[in-house]
Amino acid sequence: MTPPSENFREYFGSGLGLADELPESYVEACEEVPELLADDEDGSYRAFRDELAQHIRDSSYPPHRTADSQWITDEWLRNVWYDAFGPEPPPGDPFPVPREDWGHRRRTPFMLYAIHQTPERSSPGAPAWLAARGLTFDDVNAGVGISLTGQPASVRPAPEGWLERLHDLTERGLRAEQPGER
Amino acid sequence: MTQQPAPPDRGAVRAAIEGLLRTCVDLEYQADGAATEARKRARGVAEALAAVRLPRGVLDVPALAQQVDDLGSQLDADLRGRLAEARRPYVTEIHTLLALLAPWHGLAALPPMASAAPVGDLHDHFPAGFAQNYIDDLLAAVDRSVTLTVQTAAGVPAQPHHASDQAKIRVSDRLSYNDRAEGVRMLQGSDCHAVERHGPHISREAQLARLLWRKDPAGQQRWQPLAAGGAESDHWCGPAAGGFTSPEAMAKPLQALLRWARDHATGLDELLNRHTKPKTKRVAIHVSAESAGLVAGDAAGYRGTATSNRAMTDDWLDAREYAMVHGAPPVYAVPYDPIVEGPDAGAFLQFKRVGPSSWQLVTCYPVGHRNPNSKRLEDLI
Structure with a gap:
């Protein structure tokens, strides 16, 4: 699946792809997901979700800037997937994040922007979002909340054989080669 | 039960790298300023001496003027050598911190420091790729960047x-x-x-x-x-x-x-x-x-x-x-x-x-x- 479809870019570009630029839109977009999935007569939102999973599986979402690596881009998309669609890894993810890391060892943009010390100071959708992921305010605040010091972050360097994997996916026509991969 | 040492905070590591690098650049500017000043003064003395006319037997003025001029250049070289000495621990520390940051960039390990002449570009001390790019990016903005308390x-x-x-x-x-x-x-x-x-x-x-x-x-x-x-x-x-x-x-x-x-x-x-x-x-x-x-x-x-x-x-x-x-x-x-x-x-x-x-x-x-x-x-x- 390459390059991103018009349908994908429309959904992604209006919220879930904007965590850095417009955190408010990102949080809203995460909180709208259940409604969009439930009310999806034309199937376009499911198609968007499936395409996100495919981009993660095939490393086929092009990095926004030439200085961004594909691995860092894919890790970013895994965070977006979790924030939008929950703790089940995207189907076919070759490098799924261990479920117990989320909220404890791995921070996502939603945790940073929408979850604060108390429910009152957090985004209105935060309690439902946490419940759907089996997390509590205390979990997130203890793991990745206001005190960032000493946070045992989950850091994942690119796995061994990563470049060979990219070459193979490129040769199979599943993705476009990016600068610096040779 | 032994307590695990707290892992480094990514933000603190990043801020420390920039702080140390800015210190290196400040040292360089100070040494540059002092060296230029020292050389200027020595040259001034040498020029004043050269104007003095005395018989060689009394005092060899041209030779003395040359000596003073050489002293100016020597001071310059000394200062640069001392700068290189002074900044060496900072450079080593920056490299260590960049190695801590590398996993967040998808890199498993950072190559060791490059063997560069102690006097010379900061950039040359770091391994090519991630570390050099980071240093270059920070150095490119060091004179224009600002902060606010x-x-x-x-x-x-x-x-x-x-x-x-x-x-x-x-x-x-x-x-x-x-x-x-x-x-x-x-x-x-x-x-x-x-x-x-x-x-x-x-x-x-x-x-x-x-x-x-x-x-x-x-x-x-x-x-x-x-x-x-x-x-x-x-x-x-x-x-x-x-x-x-x-x-x-x-x-x-x-x-x-x-x-x-x-x-x-x-x-x-x-x-x-x-x-x-x-x-x-x-x-x-x-x-x-x-x-x-x-x-x-x-x-x-x-x-x-x-x-x-x-x-x-x-x-x-x-x-x-x-x-x-x-x-x-x-x-x-x-x-x-x-x-x-x-x-x-x-x-x-x-x-x-x-x-x-x-x-x-x-x-x-x-x-x-x-x-x-x-x-x-x-x-x-």
Whole structure:
């Protein structure tokens, strides 16, 4: 699946792809997901979700800037997937994040922007979002909340054989080669 | 039970790297200044001596003048040698810290320090690739980058409500007569913060306080300095902050869009309806600098130092969060004009659906890069 479809870019570009630029839109977009999935007569939102999973599986979402690596881009998309669609890894993810890391060892943009010390100071959708992921305010605040010091972050360097994997996916026509991969 | 040592905080590591590197650069400048001064003085003495005419038997003046001149050069070399000695531990420490940061960049390990002559470019001491690129990025901005203490940020005045209202009228006044009412409506929408965050009435310092300490320039969102240093804020800002420098400049992208909507549809709502799915709740549009007529000087802002890729940007954002909690070390920003510096500059506009077929502007700000998922104005036909 390459390059991103018009349908994908429309959904992604209006919220879930904007965590850095417009955190408010990102949080809203995460909180709208259940409604969009439930009310999806034309199937376009499911198609968007499936395409996100495919981009993660095939490393086929092009990095926004030439200085961004594909691995860092894919890790970013895994965070977006979790924030939008929950703790089940995207189907076919070759490098799924261990479920117990989320909220404890791995921070996502939603945790940073929408979850604060108390429910009152957090985004209105935060309690439902946490419940759907089996997390509590205390979990997130203890793991990745206001005190960032000493946070045992989950850091994942690119796995061994990563470049060979990219070459193979490129040769199979599943993705476009990016600068610096040779 | 043994306690695991606390792992390093990504933001603290990132801030320490920049702090140490800035110290190295300061040392270099001081040594340069002292060396130049020492050489100048020695040369002055040598020249004065050369003018003295005495028989060689009494005093060999030319030889003495030469000696003094040599001494000046020797002082210069000594100072540079001492500089190299003084900065060596800093350079080693920077390399160690970069190795700690490397996993966040997807790298398993950092190659050892390069064997470079102690006197010479800082850059040459670091292994090629990630470390050298990071150092280059930081060094490129070291002379232009600025910071702000939380106390100074606290003193930066927020723009009162009526100042934003006035700015909205001023911007709309620059639109063509047909578009003025629509322009005011767009900027005054309850969810719109285009003028509140990017309006021409916002001072440079307020943009810097927004970027470095997440202080809302409109004062609407809570911001509170902490007794122990740092600040608490409900306002968010990405790795850059900025806006338009005049009402004319801010009106340019709005005018381009409104004109386009009149020429290609019955108006903005119809244009956006036609180019979105009925259930899309928001839409992002890129109006290129060319289409808007935005030129150098129309926009101004700040971006975090060394934020040229996603992982580096996350490093900087974490360093800012660390400063928000602890008050230090400071993070730095580089002043820039997005319209001039960006490869695909223009304005980013976002609209939100507020009814089955009507839209409200959320924001409008200058960008150097087009977000690849934003719709280009020219494609809305």
